[in-house]
Amino acid sequence: MSKRAKAALASGLGLVAMTATYLTQPWEGTVNRAYWDRLGKVWTICTGETKGVKPDMVMSDQQCSAMLYRRLEVDFHQPLTRCIKGFDGKPLSWQAATLDLSYNVGVGAVCNSTAAKRARVGDYTGSCYAMTWFDKANGKEIQGLKNRRQFGDASRLGELELCLAGL
Secondary structure, eight states: OOHHHHHHHHSOOOHHHHHIIIIIHHHHOOEEEEEEETTTTEEEEETTBOTTOOTTOBOOHHHHHHHHHHHIIIIIIHHHHHHSTTGGGSOHHHHHHHHHHHHHHOHHHHHTSHHHHHHHTTOHHHHHHHHTTOOEETTEEOHHHHHHHTTOOSSSOOHHHHHHHTO
């Protein structure tokens, strides 16, 4: 187990706080002024937030963190508990990787994925590896997504790295 995965799991943070702190915020970054995301073709602010964003919006770091935590809980964690029976009873490391993945690619994609199917039958290792398949944008493998899905980079924890560490 990597030192950073061990630190995340030993942090004592709950699911949403751990996911935000160790996965989502480091990978998404935080931008306090709305900007046009050319790839997604949508206005974006804070930590990759697109819901209700308008040009010229400005938010504080505190507002951005509160928005991220609320969205992770209400729009991603809660739906995951409905589509993956027993979600909250599964390994915390797996939950965090799944929550971050859903924030990045959408709950529907995760709920209908091989990763979810494997988790439903208790194959968490297989589920962790299946999450790494979400490393493309517009059909092309993206190194940043590959890093995020697997073992991270020099400064950021990867989803697979954390996912496997708690199994």
